[in-house]
Amino acid sequence: MSTIIERPGTQTPEGLNCVFEKPRAMSDKPFHYCPGCSHGTYHRLVGEMIDEFDLMSRTVGVCPVGCAVFAYEYFEFDMVEASHGRAPAVATGVKRCLPDRFVFTYQGDGDLASIGMAETIHAAARGENITVFFVNNGIFGMTGGQMAPTSLIGQKTTTSQAGRDPMLTGQPIKVCELLSSLDGVAYLARVPLSSPKNIKTCRKYMRNAVRCQLEGKGFALVEALSPCPVQWGMTPGDAIDYIDEKVVKVFPPGEFINKLND
Amino acid sequence: MQAKRRLVKGNEAIALGAVAGGCDAFFGYPITPQNEVPEILSSEMPRHGRVFLQAESEVASINMVYGAAAAGLRAMTSSSSPGISLMMEGMSYIAGAELPCLVVNVMRGGPGLGSIAASQADYFQAVKGGGHGDYRCIVLAPWNVEEMYAFPGIAFDMADRYRNPAMILADGVLGQMMEPACIPSEPPAASHPEKPWAANGRNGRSHKNVANSLVIDPHELRDHNRKLQAKYQQMQAECKWDTRLADDAEIIVVAYGITARIAFSACKLARKRGIKAGLFRPITLYPFPAKPLLETAANAKSLLVVELSSGQMVEDVRLTINGKQPVAFYGEMGGVIPSPAEVCERIVEAAQ
Numbered sequence: 001m002s003t004i005i006e007r008p009g010t011q012t013p014e015g016l017n018c019v020f021e022k023p024r025a026m027s028d029k030p031f032h033y034c035p036g037c038s039h040g041t042y043h044r045l046v047g048e049m050i051d052e053f054d055l056m057s058r059t060v061g062v063c064p065v066g067c068a069v070f071a072y073e074y075f076e077f078d079m080v081e082a083s084h085g086r087a088p089a090v091a092t093g094v095k096r097c098l099p100d101r102f103v104f105t106y107q108g109d110g111d112l113a114s115i116g117m118a119e120t121i122h123a124a125a126r127g128e129n130i131t132v133f134f135v136n137n138g139i140f141g142m143t144g145g146q147m148a149p150t151s152l153i154g155q156k157t158t159t160s161q162a163g164r165d166p167m168l169t170g171q172p173i174k175v176c177e178l179l180s181s182l183d184g185v186a187y188l189a190r191v192p193l194s195s196p197k198n199i200k201t202c203r204k205y206m207r208n209a210v211r212c213q214l215e216g217k218g219f220a221l222v223e224a225l226s227p228c229p230v231q232w233g234m235t236p237g238d239a240i241d242y243i244d245e246k247v248v249k250v251f252p253p254g255e256f257i258n259k260l261n262d
Numbered sequence: 263m264q265a266k267r268r269l270v271k272g273n274e275a276i277a278l279g280a281v282a283g284g285c286d287a288f289f290g291y292p293i294t295p296q297n298e299v300p301e302i303l304s305s306e307m308p309r310h311g312r313v314f315l316q317a318e319s320e321v322a323s324i325n326m327v328y329g330a331a332a333a334g335l336r337a338m339t340s341s342s343s344p345g346i347s348l349m350m351e352g353m354s355y356i357a358g359a360e361l362p363c364l365v366v367n368v369m370r371g372g373p374g375l376g377s378i379a380a381s382q383a384d385y386f387q388a389v390k391g392g393g394h395g396d397y398r399c400i401v402l403a404p405w406n407v408e409e410m411y412a413f414p415g416i417a418f419d420m421a422d423r424y425r426n427p428a429m430i431l432a433d434g435v436l437g438q439m440m441e442p443a444c445i446p447s448e449p450p451a452a453s454h455p456e457k458p459w460a461a462n463g464r465n466g467r468s469h470k471n472v473a474n475s476l477v478i479d480p481h482e483l484r485d486h487n488r489k490l491q492a493k494y495q496q497m498q499a500e501c502k503w504d505t506r507l508a509d510d511a512e513i514i515v516v517a518y519g520i521t522a523r524i525a526f527s528a529c530k531l532a533r534k535r536g537i538k539a540g541l542f543r544p545i546t547l548y549p550f551p552a553k554p555l556l557e558t559a560a561n562a563k564s565l566l567v568v569e570l571s572s573g574q575m576v577e578d579v580r581l582t583i584n585g586k587q588p589v590a591f592y593g594e595m596g597g598v599i600p601s602p603a604e605v606c607e608r609i610v611e612a613a614q
Binding site (some may be wrong): 102 | 319331352461463509585
């Protein structure tokens with residue numbers, strides 16, 4: 001899996017070595033994301049996957065409603081903008097009709113684990129041969145920092161101002177653990193986007209998730225634990241520390257299911 | 263291709279008509295009284311190499327339709343009133359993203375869980391938009407089993423032509439009744455127009471395609487809405503209607519779907535009693551055949567609208583007639599079906 005380094009390593013017309021550049025699958029549109037947000041990182045990783053597996057000509061991506069609602073502006077391949085939570089159903093419609101296309105959804109935790117939980121679980125249960133790139137930042141970012149089903153106990157949000165109370169709103173939903181019981185799932189992994197090392201791990205997991213679909217294994221999902229400094233009320237640095245110290249204790253990273261070699 | 267005359271159930275006709283009309287993909291969820299549609303398609307679609315999938319809900323069904331339609335396929339779903347309510351969000355997105363698809367509503371009694379008996383109480387929802395935002399669906403109302411078979415293809419063609427969702431508005435009687443119909447044993451080859459806008463993978467295309475209803479800039483969204491409205495205006499030329507015994511009619515009875523069948527019988531009964539009654543049947547409920555109705559009713563003394571509702575289409579008839587003649591209304595609700603004799607009495611009353 002080294003084709004992504006295809007151009008880095010080559011030389012520019014000026015004779016300079018190219019060591020880093022934007023994936024071809026990404027547009028020139030500047031991101032609208034807040035400082036310290038990792039949607040940009042995750043988008044880039046998606047772009048890298050499309051380049052690496054040479055999927056530009058046959059990819060159909062499905063965008064969520066949430067902070068990544070404009071994702072279609074940042075990529076160069078075909079996309080469908082779904083309504084809130086329905087991306088797995090939309091992706092199912094595309095993939096069932098065009099099984100040779102690479103079809104993925106990109107969804108946040110409000111979209112995937114709150115309003116869209118039914119679509120998520122049923123797409124997974126059917127073993128729908130799609131790839132889900134899931135961003136879990138434990139909060140509704142775009143609408144102004146409301147509590148998500150993934151918010152930690154005690155987490156202060158604009159709708160849990162004294163901190164999330166489990167007696168009132170229950171415990172955080174752990175999507176990977178929840179989906180682990182479903183036989184249709186081919187790949188499940190969780191990783192915090194909190195360091196270069198973890199980002200490399202995320203890239204590895206995403207590769208596995210893409211391969212699952214290309215090899216017809218079934219439903220694959222990568223959950224990226226992401227910072228939301230603005231809505232968490234932290235500096236970007238503190239938000240990263242918060243992920244490594246608090247978030248991973250509730251949402252342990254790792255591969256939950258990997259049927260690539262089955 | 264031999265079309266043999268045989269007894270066919272309305273829902274069966276819809277299903278076979280969908281196959282004949284070139285439906286590539288069906289997504290649906292069980293609900294009475296339309297269950298024969300997915301049941302038949304669950305075997306017919308794979309038999310023709312097409313997609314059938316039972317979704318986990320009506321919400322998922324319409325969003326699978328959205329995905330398939332965005333990818334350029336002829337996609338449809340079928341449901342009944344409560345299920346159609348659940349699809350309204352998706353319909354709004356599909357209309358906003360200007361995608362063609364077909365939704366069948368075999369109407370039952372409401373509101374709420376209502377009943378499983380026939381009703382026409384979803385007229386407003388079907389023809390006025392139904393979901394949020396300024397949009398309209400093309401709405402076709404069959405009145406017999408042969409039209410149940412023919413209309414899916416017509417609806418797909420219109421939907422493709424305007425890149426707009428189309429609906430077939432039937433009811434529990436039409437869905438459940440059997441009558442003789444000529445249906446070819448094998449479907450003809452349906453036309454599939456080019457869809458250069460489809461989000462189906464670039465495959466050498468110089469630009470990306472995005473299926474989307476998000477237009478964040480108010481001026482751009484206004485322009486998008488103006489474009490939609492212009493499209494709806496353009497559709498008016500495609501309105502369809504039917505008239506029976508209307509040429510010399512003193513009273514025009516306006517009814518659609520199964521009610522039009524009853525009303526037609528009632529017109530014949532009224533004529534036996536010396537009242538010149540005629541039928542005007544809108545076939546497209548949207549675009550509503552306003553001009554043809556005005557022309558048909560030009561020499562009539564009055565009109566009577568008959569519906570299985572508290573009075574919904576009557577509003578469009580009154581808007582059309584605009585006070586030129588009295589427009590009476592007779593409606594039954596909750597699944598009660600009036601007899602031709604009962605409708606005839608109302609014709610007699612309205613004619614006085």
